[in-house]
Amino acid sequence: MAQVYDRVALIGLGLIASSLFWAMKRGGLAGEVTGYARSDETRATAREIGLCDRVCDSAAEAVKGADLVVLCVPVGVMGAVAAEIAPHLAPGATVTDVGSVKADVIAQVGPHLPEGVHFIPAHPLAGTEHSGPRSGFAELFDNRWCLLVPVEGTDKDAIARLRALWEGAGANVEEMDAEHHDLVLAVTSHAPHLIAYTMVGVADDLRRVTDSEVIKYSAAGFRDFTRIAASDPTMWRDVFLTNKDATLEILGRFTEELFALQRAIRTGDGDHLHAYFTRTRAIRRGIIEAGQDTDAPDFGRGARKS
C-alpha cells in the first residue's frame, strides 16, 4: 500500500489513536507519526511501547509540519485542543477527528482553524471495552465503517486523501452529513450505551441479589450489557452531553415502547410479545448478512480461559 501522508500527528493516545498508529504502520500509510497526550503517564507509556515514531511534550510541537492532524480526544475537549494547535498548523494541512458526535465537534473546532487548513470531521465505528494507549491493535478498523462528515465546500482532494488513509487502515468509508450522523449514532450506539449503563447500575443497586450472584450467573443478556457498560466514562459522558437532543429523542421513544411491552406482560398479552420478538429477529439477520458480526454458535467462547 502506498504512503498517503508524509507526517501524521495524533493528539490524544487512547484506543483509537493507538489502533490507528498500528494500522498506519501495517499499511505503510504515513511517513513519520508524531503523538501527544496530556498526561505524563500516557506519554511515558507510549514511549515505552513504541507508540508513535516521536512522542512530543506539547500538542503544538506534535502538529508542527504535519500534513494530517487527528484529534483523538474526548468530544468535550475538541474545541480547547483545536484552539491550542491552531497557530501551529501548516498551511494546506488537514485536521480531522475521531469523535462519536459530529455537529457539536464541528461547532467547537471549526471556528478555531485558520484559512487554508482543511477540516474534515470523521468517525470510525469501532471500539472495544478497553481504553488507553496499550489497548490499540492494527486490526481494529478492518471491515468496520468510517464515516466522513465534511462541511460544505471542503476540498475534494483533501477528502479523497483522508478516505485513502482510512481505507488503508482497513475501513469501509462513507460520507454523511453531521445531523444525520448524530441521529443514526443515537439509535445504533448512544441510546444503547445509556441503556446498558442503566441496567448494570440497577443490578449493582439491588442488594437482595448479591454482587457475586449477578456476576456468576450473567451467562445471557446481562453479560453483553456489562461489556457495553465498561466503555470509557469520560468519552461517554461527553457523547451524551454533546449529542443531547438526538439521544433524548431516542430514549423517549424507547421508554414509550418499553411501557407498551410492560403492559403486555402485566395483562398477559402473549400475542403482542411474540409478534414483537419475531420482528426484532429480522434485524439481526440483516447485520450478520452485512458482515458486521458473526453468527458462530460458540460466539465469544473461543478465548475462554478454562
Add this chain to the structure above:
Amino acid sequence: MAQVYDRVALIGLGLIASSLFWAMKRGGLAGEVTGYARSDETRATAREIGLCDRVCDSAAEAVKGADLVVLCVPVGVMGAVAAEIAPHLAPGATVTDVGSVKADVIAQVGPHLPEGVHFIPAHPLAGTEHSGPRSGFAELFDNRWCLLVPVEGTDKDAIARLRALWEGAGANVEEMDAEHHDLVLAVTSHAPHLIAYTMVGVADDLRRVTDSEVIKYSAAGFRDFTRIAASDPTMWRDVFLTNKDATLEILGRFTEELFALQRAIRTGDGDHLHAYFTRTRAIRRGIIEAGQDTDAPDFGRGARKS
C-alpha cells in the same frame, strides 16, 4: 467419565436438548437417549442428523423406561407436557426441566407427577441466538452454570445423580430456591432481554434512519442488543408471562434509573454521568475475573468473514 443414567428421554428437541444430547455422548453419560418433539419436521431433522439414539413419535413412548426425563419445551407448556407423560413414567425415575423460570414451572409440573417420581427443576445458564435441533453443540455448557432448584424433601441421591450429569456435561452446578432464582434471573437475563428487544424495535420503527443504515452502522452497542433480541420468540414470551412479578419489578427500577440519567443529560450534569459510568465498569471486571467472559480486545471478530 462414567455413565450416569441408563436411559434418558429428551422432550423437546431445540438448542438446549440437542446440546445436552451431544454433551452426553461426548462424556458417555447416558446409555440410550430417546427424544420426542411435537413437530413432524423437528423429528425428521433429528433423525436425519442423528440427534438421539431413538426418536419417538409420542412423548409417552419416549419416556417409557427412562430413568431421567428432561423437559426441554417452552416454559408455557411444561404443565401440559407433564400431564401427558405422567402415566407413563417409570417408578423411581427423575423428571427435570431446563426452563428459565422456576416457581411457575414447579407449580405447573409438580401436581401431575406420581408418587415415587423425583422432580428436580433445573436451569442451565447457557444459550446462543440460535434455536432448533440443528443449533446444538457439545460445548454449550462448558464452564457455564447449571442451577438446580429442588423442592423440599427431594431425595439426596437423585439430586446427586442429576448434578453428576450436568457436571459431566461441562457445567458448574449450584442449588438455589425457586423464588431467589427467579429474581436473580430477572436481573441478569429477563429484564436485559426485554430491554434489548425494545431497543431493536425502536430502531426498526424509526423511519428516518433507514433499515440499511441501522444494520450497516451497528458496530457498537446496538449490535450486541440485536444478538440478544434474536433469541427464540416463543421461549421468551413464556419467560415474561411466567416470571411476571420479578421482571416487572426490575423494569420499574430500570425506568427510574433511566429517568435520572436522562435528566442528568438534559441538565448537563456531567459529574453524575461520569460517576455512574465509572461504577458500572467494576461489575464488568468482576465478570471477566469470574471466567464468564473474555476480555480479548478482538472479542467476537475472529470468525468474521472478510
